[in-house]
Each structure stands twice: as C-alpha cells, then as structure tokens.
Amino acid sequence: KQEVTQIPAALSVPEGENLVLNCSFTDSAIYNLQWFRQDPGKGLTSLLLIQSSQREQTSGRLNASLDKSSGRSTLYIAASQPGDSATYLCATNTGTASKLTFGTGTRLQVTL
Amino acid sequence: GAVVSQHPSWVICKSGTSVKIECRSLDFQATTMFWYRQFPKQSLMLMATSNEGSKATYEQGVEKDKFLINHASLTLSTLTVTSAHPEDSSFYICSANSPLSGANVLTFGAGSRLTVL
Numbered sequence: 001k002q003e004v005t006q007i008p009a010a011l012s013v014p015e016g017e018n019l020v021l022n023c024s025f026t027d028s029a030i031y032n033l034q035w036f037r038q039d040p041g042k043g044l045t046s047l048l049l050i051q052s053s054q055r056e057q058t059s060g061r062l063n064a065s066l067d068k069s070s071g072r073s074t075l076y077i078a079a080s081q082p083g084d085s086a087t088y089l090c091a092t093n094t095g096t097a098s099k100l101t102f103g104t105g106t107r108l109q110v111t112l
Numbered sequence: 113g114a115v116v117s118q119h120p121s122w123v124i125c126k127s128g129t130s131v132k133i134e135c136r137s138l139d140f141q142a143t144t145m146f147w148y149r150q151f152p153k154q155s156l157m158l159m160a161t162s163n164e165g166s167k168a169t170y171e172q173g174v175e176k177d178k179f180l181i182n183h184a185s186l187t188l189s190t191l192t193v194t195s196a197h198p199e200d201s202s203f204y205i206c207s208a209n210s211p212l213s214g215a216n217v218l219t220f221g222a223g224s225r226l227t228v229l
Binding site: 032034036041042043044046049089091093099100101102103104105 | 118146148154155156157158161203205207217218219220221222223225
C-alpha cells in the first residue's frame with residue numbers, strides 16, 4: 001500500500017526566500033506525481049504534474065523534481081511571496097483506476 | 113479545460129438527517145469519479161470510486177450503507193451521507209479524469225464542507 005509523507009509539516013519563511021518542500025513515497029511504481037495547493041477551506045489547485053518518465057517540471061516560480069528510484073519529489077518555490085501561503089499537497093498516482101494517494105501536506109506561511 | 117463542479121459548497125444539518133452532495137463534470141463525460149474526505153488539518157483520503165451505471169467501489173473502512181453513491185449519468189455522481197452524525201463533519205471533494213487533461217490526470221471539484229450539529 002502506497003504511503004506518502006511530506007516534510008516539513010509546517011514552514012514559516014520571510015518573503016523573498018527560496019524554499020523546498022519534500023515528498024517521499026514508498027511504492028516507486030507510479031504513473032505520475034502531482035503537487036497541489038490548497039487554501040484554507042477550499043478545494044485543490046493543481047500546480048505541477050510530473051509523469052513517471054520525467055525528472056522535473058517547471059511553472060513560473062515553481063519547480064518540481066521527481067526521483068522515482070529513491071521515492072522522492074521536491075517542490076522548489078523561488079522568491080516566495082505572502083500569496084504563496086497555503087497548504088501544499090503531493091499525491092502519487094499508481095495507475096489503479098487513477099486513484100491518488102495524498103501526502104500529509106506542508107502548511108506554508110510566508111511573512112512580510 | 114476540464115471543470116468539475118460540486119454542490120453545495122457548504123451545508124449544515126442536524127444530526128440524524130441525510131445530506132446529498134453533487135459532483136458534475138461540466139465539459140466532459142466521466143465514467144469514473146472519485147470521492148475523497150478531508151478532516152480538519154489532515155490530508156485527503158479516498159472514500160470510494162463511483163462508476164457510471166454500476167455499483168461504487170468503497171475503500172476499506174468506509175461504510176457503503178452510510179455513504180451512498182449514485183452515478184446515474186456520465187456527468188453526475190452524488191454522495192449521500194445518511195443519518196449524519198457530528199463525526200461525519202468533514203470536507204468532501206470529488207474528482208474525475210477528463211480526456212482533455214490526459215490519462216491518469218484528475219480534475220478536482222472545489223469541495224463541499226459538511227457540518228453536522
């Protein structure tokens with residue numbers, strides 16, 4: 001059974017800092033891995049999706065990497081802004097009817 | 113792009129009543145939809161897979177008689193929480209795979225927050 005863990009659980013940084021969020025998973029036989037953003041009380045916004053054959057994906061200030069063999073993914077956020085404050089979730093797709101297994105989340109706060 | 117809509121976005125009900133949550137795929141047909149539950153400050157847990165025209169598949173530990181799922185059309189799945197109790201208060205989110213998004217890529221609804229008094 002896939003288990004997804006995210007470290008740290010919470011993070012507070014001053015505006016402008018670059019930061020890295022970590023995601024690890026136990027079953028490396030994944031189809032893809034996705035990073036989501038969730039604002040308090042809201043649904044999920046997909047940020048980046050990395051297919052199993054890819055090593056990284058970039059969108060604006062966000063860069064996600066994937067190392068399947070070691071069961072790890074990182075989300076790099078450059079030049080953080082207060083608007084980046086949210087919970088970030090990673091999720092793996094093992095291809096079983098597209099079911100996703102979500103990580104525990106990292107709650108990010110970017111301060112002025 | 114693919115859009116999944118949920119209704120209601122929030123609902124408050126009395127203990128013992130039943131509540132229905134709708135999940136619609138607005139611009140695509142979805143033979144399969146997924147229902148997740150998220151308790152406060154916890155991650156999303158898959159509850160069940162909703163299959164159009166057939167019975168839903170429930171994850172271990174999820175009571176199928178309590179969480180009734182109906183997927184009567186290719187664009188609508190409903191989740192009914194029967195005889196709701198305060199411990200059922202949670203954030204319920206549905207998702208579906210749209211051909212527009214590619215294989216194994218899910219689009220999520222905005223979620224429905226249920227509070228049982």
